[in-house]
Amino acid sequence: xxxxxxxxxxxxxxxxxxxxxxxxxxxxxxxxxxxxxxxxxxxxxxxxxxxxxxxxxxxxxxxxxxxxxxxxxxxxxxxxxxxxxxxxxxxxxxxxxxxxxxxxxxxxxxxxxxxxxxxxxxxxxxxxxxxxxxxxxxxxxxxxxxxxxxxxxxxxxxxxxxxxxxxxxxxxxxxxxxxxxxxxxxxxxxxxxxxxxxxxxxxxxxxxxxxxxxxxxxxxxxxxxxxxxxxxxxxxxxxxxxxxxxxxxxxxxxxxxxxxxxxxxxxxxxxxxxxxxxxxxxxxxxxxxxxxxxxxxxxxxxxxx
Numbered sequence: 001x002x003x004x005x006x007x008x009x010x011x012x013x014x015x016x017x018x019x020x021x022x023x024x025x026x027x028x029x030x031x032x033x034x035x036x037x038x039x040x041x042x043x044x045x046x047x048x049x050x051x052x053x054x055x056x057x058x059x060x061x062x063x064x065x066x067x068x069x070x071x072x073x074x075x076x077x078x079x080x081x082x083x084x085x086x087x088x089x090x091x092x093x094x095x096x097x098x099x100x101x102x103x104x105x106x107x108x109x110x111x112x113x114x115x116x117x118x119x120x121x122x123x124x125x126x127x128x129x130x131x132x133x134x135x136x137x138x139x140x141x142x143x144x145x146x147x148x149x150x151x152x153x154x155x156x157x158x159x160x161x162x163x164x165x166x167x168x169x170x171x172x173x174x175x176x177x178x179x180x181x182x183x184x185x186x187x188x189x190x191x192x193x194x195x196x197x198x199x200x201x202x203x204x205x206x207x208x209x210x211x212x213x214x215x216x217x218x219x220x221x222x223x224x225x226x227x228x229x230x231x232x233x234x235x236x237x238x239x240x241x242x243x244x245x246x247x248x249x250x251x252x253x254x255x256x257x258x259x260x261x262x263x264x265x266x267x268x269x270x271x272x273x274x275x276x277x278x279x280x281x282x283x284x285x286x287x288x289x290x291x292x293x294x295x296x297x298x299x300x301x302x303x304x305x
Contacts, residue, residue: 004029004036004298005054007071011041012063013150020274022060028294029058041071049078056301057082058294059270067270068094068145076303083297085269086305089246093269094145096174099245103264106244108237110264111140111177111256118168128157131175140176141167154178181258184224186238187271187282188251190300193235195282198224220278222285226257234262241267248305249297252279 006029008022009015022038029036039048041061049057057080065071069091075082085093092098103110112135116127131139141163142152151170153163167173183201187194200219224231238253245267252271256263271279273294283293 002034002055002298003052004034004056004058005049005052006036006038006058006060007041007066008038008060009040010061010063010066012061012065012067013146014062017272017274018060018062018066021062021272021277024273024275024290025058025060025294028291029298031291032295034298041065046074046078049080054080056080056298058298058301059084060273062270062272063146063150064094072305076305079303081301081303082305083301084249084305085245085247085251089248089305090269092245093247093251093267096142096144096266099266100174102244103241106240108241108244108264109261111179113174113176115144115172116141116164116175117172118164118170128160131160135175135177138178140178142174142176143167143170144172144174179256179258179263181256184226184234184255184257184262185278186235186253186255187279188238188242188247188253189283189296190249193239194250194279194288195222195286196224196226196231196234197222197278197282197285199278220281222281230257230260230262237262237264238267245269248302249300250279250293 006022006025008019026036069087072087072090100110138156155163183199186196198221242251253267254265280290
């Protein structure tokens with residue numbers, strides 16, 4: 001019997017989603033006879049890991065500390081096998097500026113952006129002039145290292161300042177070109193292009209509520225209505241990004257499809273595993289049950305990731 005310690009909860013704004021993921025994974029593992037527990041990454045984490053002595057740590061954390069390389073450093077130091085991407089890949093994928101630079105360097109189309117540092121001396125009129133010149137309105141403002149569309153806003157010239165104030169505590173953010181069009185998401189499983197799904201949110205865009213609140217009634221379309229050439233193209237871009245970043249295990253890449261062009265928004269190294277999550281839905285469509293998906297992720301675990 002394998003002992004699995006599931007890391008869930010955490011300190012980020014995605015805590016609730018992480019716990020939902022952890023509970024779903026726990027249920028699946030118990031069905032297969034694993035001895036599994038959910039563990040919070042608190043000040044006693046190292047002691048808890050040493051006491052339980054897991055064969056594998058299933059990293060179900062989302063956002064800061066769990067998805068950005070920090071907990072991965074700890075697990076590498078303890079020499080405990082763990083799931084998903086390693087230290088460097090996790091850090092690169094979580095930092096939207098670094099990952100965008102990597103995409104641009106390797107000719108992967110991604111929305112144009114400006115890095116914005118908050119300062120009381122900042123003359124916002126100058127910034128608006130720069131936005132009009134480089135990006136044009138509307139724009140998307142977002143934290144550099146949050147996931148699940150936390151604190152993401154679509155802004156026009158009138159509400160930009162009001163929304164910027166909401167993100168002041170981050171210190172610096174990205175102001176990004178707004179790309180309209182279809183929402184396409186692609187799952188990669190190791191060295192396999194697993195599949196794609198399209199989302200039609202009833203909200204302004206596929207934000208946190210659209211992702212995790214069933215009342216938001218986001219429409220999931222699978223199979224995606226793309227011709228074979230375009231479907232292969234978006235799958236290949238996701239696979240290229242997965243490998244460029246150095247990802248392991250499962251990832252999900254988020255795209256906008258506009259005027260026959262795919263724009264890669266980001267690659268997620270620890271996609272959700274809840275009842276509304278996309279990777280399990282894609283896997284199910286491709287004939288892979290949730291239990292088998294979780295087991296694949298467990299079998300893929302290692303150190304030196």
